[in-house]
Each structure stands twice: as structure tokens, then as C-alpha cells.
Amino acid sequence: MQITSPVFKNTDSIPEKFTCDGENISPPFFISDIHPSTKSLVLIVDDPDAPGGTWTHWVVWNIRPSTAFISEGSIPDGAIEGLTDFGRKGYGGPCPHQGTHRYFFKVYALDTVLNIPLTSVVEDVEEAMKGHLVADAKLMGTYSRK
Numbered sequence: 001m002q003i004t005s006p007v008f009k010n011t012d013s014i015p016e017k018f019t020c021d022g023e024n025i026s027p028p029f030f031i032s033d034i035h036p037s038t039k040s041l042v043l044i045v046d047d048p049d050a051p052g053g054t055w056t057h058w059v060v061w062n063i064r065p066s067t068a069f070i071s072e073g074s075i076p077d078g079a080i081e082g083l084t085d086f087g088r089k090g091y092g093g094p095c096p097h098q099g100t101h102r103y104f105f106k107v108y109a110l111d112t113v114l115n116i117p118l119t120s121v122v123e124d125v126e127e128a129m130k131g132h133l134v135a136d137a138k139l140m141g142t143y144s145r146k
Contacts, residue, residue: 001109005030010141014093018094020094026093040114045091106137106138109135112132
């Protein structure tokens with residue numbers, strides 16, 4: 001399985017448009033080579049370089065396995081967004097206080113559809129995923145505020 005973006009390559013800088021300094025919308029993604037036994041996908045975006053520990057910028061589950069493209073600023077039909085470390089649902093773009101941070105866009109293929117509360121946070125999603133992982137992939141982008 002693979003996750004790529006048409007707006008930045010792995011290890012490249014994330015364009016400002018997709019950060020708190022721009023429009024603060026999610027970048028577009030392609031997901032490919034999804035295993036045939038996949039029942040749903042999960043997308044987690046986080047920053048392991050945040051001062052207080054890993055910061056969750058976006059968590060989306062129950063993405064249909066037929067999803068090959070996620071448009072910028074949107075979620076696929078039927079997918080569910082969980083609460084981020086910003087305390088709300090939806091994408092929160094890179095916004096480091098200082099220095100260059102790494103942002104991991106991780107996609108997980110599961111052999112099940114998650115039945116968890118709509119108010120779930122990333123830890124709830126990760127717990128529900130245990131024992132159901134078919135494949136995973138990640139894309140890393142960086143961002144530094146001017």
C-alpha cells in the first residue's frame with residue numbers, strides 16, 4: 001500500500017496553503033495498492049516533534065477501501081472524523097511554534113469497519129485497530145513557520 005500527495009513528495013516541505021499560515025485545509029492524497037481483503041481505511045496525521053509529545057492533527061476512520069483519492073479540504077463520503085488534539089473534529093494543519101517539525105500522514109488498511117463512538121480520539125481508534133491491521137503506509141512532510 002502507498003500514500004502519496006500531488007502537492008509534496010515524501011520528506012519535502014508541506015505547502016503553506018495546507019498549514020495554519022495558509023488556508024489550513026487538508027492536502028490531497030492518492031492511496032494505492034490497497035490489499036483486496038481490506039474492509040476500511042484509517043488516516044492519522046500527527047506531529048511527533050511537538051513540545052508536549054506527539055500531536056494529532058487529523059484522524060479519519062471507516063474510509064471505504066475503494067477510495068483511491070482524497071481531495072484537498074475534504075473527507076471521503078461515509079468516513080468519520082475523530083477529535084484531534086486541537087479539541088475538535090477536522091483537519092488542523094501544521095503550525096509549529098518554532099523550528100522544523102515532521103508531519104506523518106499514515107494510512108492503515110483494516111480487515112474490519114470500526115464501530116466506535118463519533119467522539120473518539122486517536123487512542124480510541126488505535127485501540128480498536130489492534131488485531132485488524134492488513135497493511136499500512138506513510139508519507140512524511142515537514143513545515144517550518146517563517
